[in-house]
Amino acid sequence: MYPLEPVAKTTLEQNTSVSMGSSLRFEYNMNSMIDNITVSGADITKTDSSGQTYTPFKKLFPVDSIIKPFRPQGAGLKYAISGDVDSGWKNPRSIDYIPNFRIYYPGVDTTYKYYISALNTGIDVTITYPKTILTNKIVARFELSHSTPATWTIFGNGSQLATGSSSAIVPFTTNGNKNYDAGTVTIYYNGTSWSTTEPATPAAPVSLTSVKITSSGVSGKYVGLIELSPKWYLDATEHLVSFDISKESSTSSEDLMPVGKVSANSLSVSLISYEATRKMISYDKTFTLDPSKIYLYKQMEIKPFIKLYNSSGSLTDSMGKYDNILQGVFYGDTWSFSEHGDISLTALDGAKILQETMAPPLFCENYSITAIIRRLLDSVGFTNYKINIKTSDDSIITPRYWWSDNTKTVWDCLQELCRDTQMTAVFSYNNVLQFYSRNWIFDATRTTNWSFRSESSGSDLPNILSFNKNDLPSANQVKVFWNSVSTSNYVQSAQDIWKSDPYFLGAMALNNDLLSTTGPGGYINLSPSVVNPEELGLTLYNYAGYLVIGSEIIEYDAVQFEYVDLNGTKQFVDLTSKTDNNKYLGLAIQGGALAPSGKYRIKTRGALNTKIETHYAAAQNIIDSWSGYEVTWV
């Protein structure tokens, strides 16, 4: 239930005349609207024993992760770094999980990633856009589980826009209540300057081509940055005709079981744009952003509000005081234009994100189902969820093994889990995915939120306009089918869970010196090193792969073949696939064939962080180093 003030609720219950209005807000994330953005920030570097410098965390804490679409709404996911993990251990399998943040071991397959600075060092990250962006709101989000920087500064086009202290960063909790936007700093443009105060109405956006954030370092800590995104938000109310919001816990409310298929809340909006040159248009990434336009594009954020006028409203307009009741946060999905400028827009709630995100490979042993949900959502960086259970809740099952399926989305996985436990999952008005266990939600002892009546009751007026009651089927012979799973814990009983296809690993002698200056596009000239001369026509099995020469690894991406074309001319071609092979077979003279030339096209020198070197083919030196004799042993 939306947390209405008592006066507002009384207004709804008892007033014979209640005034309500509406408003509609669009918000664009510039990081999603523009391609080829560059992000710069120092990577943590290490030096190995040979003096080679490498960046071991580059793929775990990549700086460009901060501009990915759908960043977590709040801090709370921490990857363990040696020396930066709190003492004590909290069992992640438990049904409930109290800490403000959850710690995971990192891995390359981790879907969700964020950026960290070096130890004791502050953040210094710059986003550069290939074209002008429009923004009147900039959101930065720190991963507070590492540290909270004392100060921060946000720049635009190299000039300081705003600076502040940690007090402007939303903490994990306020008065004991969890903040789902923890770690967030938001600055707004009010028409003349930038500050952390949101103006009453959105100001016209400013044009920028780069945004930068710096922060102070924290002694002995890393500073984590989840997101830095310039946004443009605007009020589209003047184009709003109507909207219709449908929220449901399950696709069918009349099945025997209350939770069948969990569905997303949806929003349908009717808009108008009757201008001679239409103001509201579909956005294409090739466009130059125009502040006089209102763009429609997928993933745009849409917030419908209903104004409830009442004497204690927190806001005021020409009709008096009102509360602006958010009806949810939706994301643009589809829209259509009529010939006259009538626009029909459909949007879905946050489930859309989860419906479009494939479940990462996860495997949980003896995790409670709430722990599985946490693990699943955390793995994709989805933090705005709340699991509502009773203190002693026997509806929370604990599968011995649970695993994700890489053909299913996160939402698919959640549906299965919710259905098996009859747990309800639905987005609340504030864009928090609420999970309600069956014991919690079907608890008749819960406080009644609303009372409906056909007739007056005291001061409360009747509030039922129409009524329909359906009697549903009941059941007294229930069967629950369940599955037992097992595996062997004994190494001795292990089996091949994967076996290679037939394959020969190649080794080729270097025919000519390979200079260190020979780069991508150049060739390595090799001859197969084989036991039998009959195999001299061999090539490596793959058209692309890696070769190790000395202490260097070289990535190649094509194998050169030669053939005689229909004119009798010898041709050399780089083949990258079997398809290429078949293609050039058709171009060869009749009965002709492709033969490997021994050359492999270089894609990367010094791959996997190895050192680029010159490699010599020095057979003469080798043979000269041995003394040959013909001897007789009798």
Added chain:
Amino acid sequence: MRYWEWYMINGGYTEPTAPVPANYNLQFVSVIVTSPTEATIVAGPTTTTPASYSGTASTEPNFSGFSAIDHRPFTDPDGIIFLTGLIPGMKYYLRMRAHSGTGGTGTYGEYAYEAFTMPKAANVGGVTSTTSSTTTPSTTTAETDALDRAKLAKILADEYAALLAAQGNLSNALGDSGDSTSAMSTLPTGSSYAVSGNREVNRSVFILSNKYKDREKYALVTKNTNISTAYKKYAFGAGIFFESSTINPLSGGGIGFFTNSIGTTGYFIEIQTDSSNKDTKDKSIKIYKVVNGKKKLLPDSQDGENGKLYGGVIHSTQYKLDVNVEVTTSTTVIDVYINNFKISAADVATPGTTNPLEQLIAPTSNFAMFSALNITKFDYVYAIPLETNQTNDGISRSLYSGQYAASTINFLYGEKVASNFNAPSSKVGWLEEFGTVARELRKVKVNFALPAALPLYASTGVNRYASILGSRFSNHGAEIYVLNNAGTFIPLQAEAHNFFVEGTYVSENGQHEYTETTPSEYTMLEPATFQSMWIQSEADAKSLFTWIKNQWSKQQQSINMDIFGNPAIEVGDIITVNYPKNNLDGTQKFLVTNVNTQFQEGVSTSITARSIYS
């Protein structure tokens, strides 16, 4: 070996004249070949100490000088005769006897006989550059093959010159050609092919050719590895293979250790193909001790039927030859592993003997490769002194697992970092591969056949040439980097070689059913089934069963209402409904399951709710 036919022809043989001829009989006569043209003759002891020695070394066994190319009669006071100017490659016959008087006078005993062949340097073809015209040695047995190689070298040289020219380094390319007399060069030659005498390097393989069909003649190369000889244990090894049997049906060759610089002394391991065996008693693996060209087959563990190498040795297959050697004051123990099949032999010294053939061969830092029959190819060779604990721990045979045995690819934090590449697995050992080799590093990223598994490790089984440098597992798949650690193409997944991930699957054992009997057999049955995917215990099934039974065995009600516009109601809210005409008195609780809110010139709200009984 005695040459009884000598006196039947001539040679001036006379019977012994000593009163007791046996007192002047030489126990042995030994020839120590010190170079292709020099040898030292050492007379063995006699019962009575002689005053002088006499004898003849001749290229003919008649000892008369007739038709001899080189004929050398001698007398000597101490029985140690230094011969110089001998003819390389020539076989010499030797006889020698002891005298009671000086200068070969007085009475004398019986002759002792010996024969020896001087080694011949095999680089008679000269050092040949490969970047211009190539001269193949006249001694080669495979002219056609050599011609092909020469053509290859020419092609490669041309390409290299073109490469350098394209890079503006034409002078270097030109200067690299035609230096056919250069000594060992410190500069790279720019080619993977070179030939000299009985040996050539081609495509990173060292090829040794023996032109002789005489099984006592060997083509051999030696090299001082400069390993320490102060150790008591050593490991030696090589990767050896023979060409296709259609080319050379008879093939044999091997390695030697503790050799002298010319290969006439040392321990030698010979491998020959099964088709090269002289008879059924012949062995594919033989361990020799050779002293001054005298060969002694050491008894080994193959003497019993069970000790023989099963499957024998065939062509076109690379053999991994690993030798562990332990040296004591009285015995040299030699354990030979051929593709992990073990053969043991021991050389036991005869106490008190001065006969070199019955003494142990002292460790030297020389290493030899030889071809006994036709062509033998070597992929790599190594020599490693070992600490005692290395063999006690059973790891010595693992010392050579390829050049990249210690290499790894670290996945831990995402950026794949290769380390220890090109680092020798032993810091004190010696390893040689015959050319710059580009080895394939295969990246494999796979999903397991079943959706969930508990992987343990990736393995190449007994295939020690394929090294897994790094692997990363999830419960759904794996990413593996596997390197060819040999110098030739090797099977990764073929024949007896397997590349796999070992682990266990999580398997579903079947479906269980949880239900309870109805209160009365006369009760009208209203069945309901619930098919679960993730309930995996009876307790969880029972909990759900109980909830369904309690919640849904009673008549369920679902209500739909259009209500006065309410923008604050949400799914999950609890409501009561007071509608007496529909038998709802305001005490029944309902759970809001659906909310529909419309704004169109005002707010309208409709909801759906279900009855709650628990």
